[in-house]
Amino acid sequence: MRRKPLVAAGALAMAATLLLSGPVSARTGHGGTTNGDATGPTKDGGDGSLTATAGGISYDESKNGSGPKSGIIAPTGGDYSPPPCWYGPAYTPAQFKKEREAVWSVDSTGSQWDLEQRKRYVDGEPYKNFNLDKAGKGYWWTEFPNETYPPGWDKCKEPTFWVDENEPPPADIPAIDPEILAKLAYARIRVPGTKVKLAPEGATKVNLPTWAWLDGAEFKPVSVTARVDVLNIEATTTAEPISLKIDPGTSDAETYPANGVCDLVGDKIGTPYAKGKSKETPPCGVKYLRSSGDGTYPLKATVTWKIHWTGTGVNGEKRLPDGEFGAEQDVVVEEVQSINR
Incomplete structure (x- = not known):
């Protein structure tokens, strides 16, 4: 009793x-x-x-994301929390x-x-x-x-x-077990910041397609392992980037692709701009239709991360709710200057 x-x-x-x-x-x-x-x-x-x-x-966070802009993933749905x-x-x-x-x-x-x-x-x-x-x-x-x-x-x-x-x-x-450990590890995952690289840099122009991409060296899977040594159990939770969503910060804009979601292709999200591509449509980017005037547009880049885990006595990978992490950056959009003759 x-x-x-x-x-x-x-x-x-x-x-x-x-x-x-x-x-x-x-x-x-x-x-x-x-x-x-x-x-x-x-x-x-x-x-x-x-x-x-x-x-x-105890936790092994050596394979976690790092950097001054790194942050915590926000689950997009479902329950990932420990009891x-x-x-x-x-x-x-x-x-x-x-x-x-x-x-x-x-x-x-x-x-x-x-x-x-x-x-x-x-x-x-x-x-x-x-x-x-x-x-x-x-x-x-x-x-x-x-x-x-x-x-x-x-x-x-x-x-x-x-x-x-x-x-x-x-x-x-409710005794500690690999699933609880996996959820504890999820709470400790940190992912890199989501400031995208843009071309042109600094300021873009009205009606000019602007290329957007993320640094492939930073955007790779990250993971945290939680373990209880005296019970000989552990779980590793891994986050993998799968897509980037571009929100231009204004309705006076178009995105590439039209839904603003750039999928991971190989190990890249978006394609870096290279010389000679100025007339091509960017696979990931934005085109502003109106000048930002004396201010800026708050472009928001949000990465979606697929979350899965493996653990002691568990066959194969198990899924947890996907997560998101995003950040805003200011974009200056200038009018195209024309010369009257």
């Missing part, structure tokens, strides 16, 4: 944070942020941190003993709750002495809220429980 604590898990974590470092105090973000100083647990139940991040989750809360490994026996005794020592949770906790984790109902005799043979699991705190983030009320190494957690709880 499940017994609910008399205080919220967040309050317990806060009390522990004031007293010690370790997995609970490291809880930030969806599953914690990387803490390079953390060390792995010891077989004798030593007090080294469980893994590099709270919940046992409101989930459970994951959080403590070795020695770490949990230290955390719980620190909370009890400040007398902030009430004597009745402390008594129930001691019965549960110390006195053998159902655990004895924090399972110190099982050091190196499993981990204490607890709840982790989604950092965005969506509705339901506080619904994980199962008291901290023990899971033996290589054994599954209870089937009726």
